[in-house]
Amino acid sequence: QKEVEQNSGPLSVPEGAIASLNCTYSDRGSQSFFWYRQYSGKSPELIMFIYSNGDKEDGRFTAQLNKASQYVSLLIRDSQPSDSATYLCAVVIGGSNYKLTFGKGTLLTVNP
Amino acid sequence: EAGVAQSPRYKIIEKRQSVAFWCNPISGHATLYWYQQILGQGPKLLIQFQNNGVVDDSQLPKDRFSAERLKGVDSTLKIQPAKLEDSAVYLCASSSLRTGDRDTQYFGPGTRLTVL
Numbered sequence: 630q631k632e633v634e635q636n637s638g639p640l641s642v643p644e645g646a647i648a649s650l651n652c653t654y655s656d657r658g659s660q661s662f663f664w665y666r667q668y669s670g671k672s673p674e675l676i677m678f679i680y681s682n683g684d685k686e687d688g689r690f691t692a693q694l695n696k697a698s699q700y701v702s703l704l705i706r707d708s709q710p711s712d713s714a715t716y717l718c719a720v721v722i723g724g725s726n727y728k729l730t731f732g733k734g735t736l737l738t739v740n741p
Numbered sequence: 742e743a744g745v746a747q748s749p750r751y752k753i754i755e756k757r758q759s760v761a762f763w764c765n766p767i768s769g770h771a772t773l774y775w776y777q778q779i780l781g782q783g784p785k786l787l788i789q790f791q792n793n794g795v796v797d798d799s800q801l802p803k804d805r806f807s808a809e810r811l812k813g814v815d816s817t818l819k820i821q822p823a824k825l826e827d828s829a830v831y832l833c834a835s836s837s838l839r840t841g842d843r844d845t846q847y848f849g850p851g852t853r854l855t856v857l
């Protein structure tokens with residue numbers, strides 16, 4: 630079983646819609662969860678991190694964490710064409726000296 | 742605050758040649774990471790340093806890859822000899838040990854390596 634799994638997409642949404650990106654992880658001991666955005670040819674850029682169950686909002690972005698289901702998601706409200714990128718879910722596997730394990734990423738395309 | 746610096750940005754070599762990449766982390770960041778990102782994949786951790794000691798190198802192909810972090814600041818990653826499958830982007834990241842920010846890693850621009 631892969632440690633961090635994401636749908637590779639591509640996920641296509643119209644401008645102004647809500648984009649929903651999902652991620653599951655295998656290690657129940659995981660404590661820290663991150664979403665990175667990566668534009669084509671660029672390095673990953675941190676969008677949000679979440680440590681506790683529930684929702685965390687930052688502008689148009691909301692991260693949701695459900696540790697019982699081992700599931701973390703990212704919602705992007707009012708999607709813009711500039712949000713078109715690959716979104717990487719990353720998890721600090723439990724007891725791993727802050728080692729990040731990444732999913733393969735989901736390619737999001739926002740159509741004008 | 743200056744970000745993570747890496748050089749070179751691009752490198753093309755032939756198989757069996759050697760190559761080295763350099764990284765300068767964010768000032769004051771104790772932890773430094775090297776990742777390999779193959780096209781279409783997420784970054785894969787190669788090695789993690791805390792100050793100048795190795796914390797995790799379990800996924801580093803030690804027969805051909807080596808890394809060092811002298812004086813706990815800059816780091817160099819070397820590949821010798823290179824194989825075709827080493828073609829990838831090599832990302833350096835750093836993080837601090839401050840509570841509340843300890844897990845957050847900040848990435849440099851990466852070095853795109855092409856092995857012919």
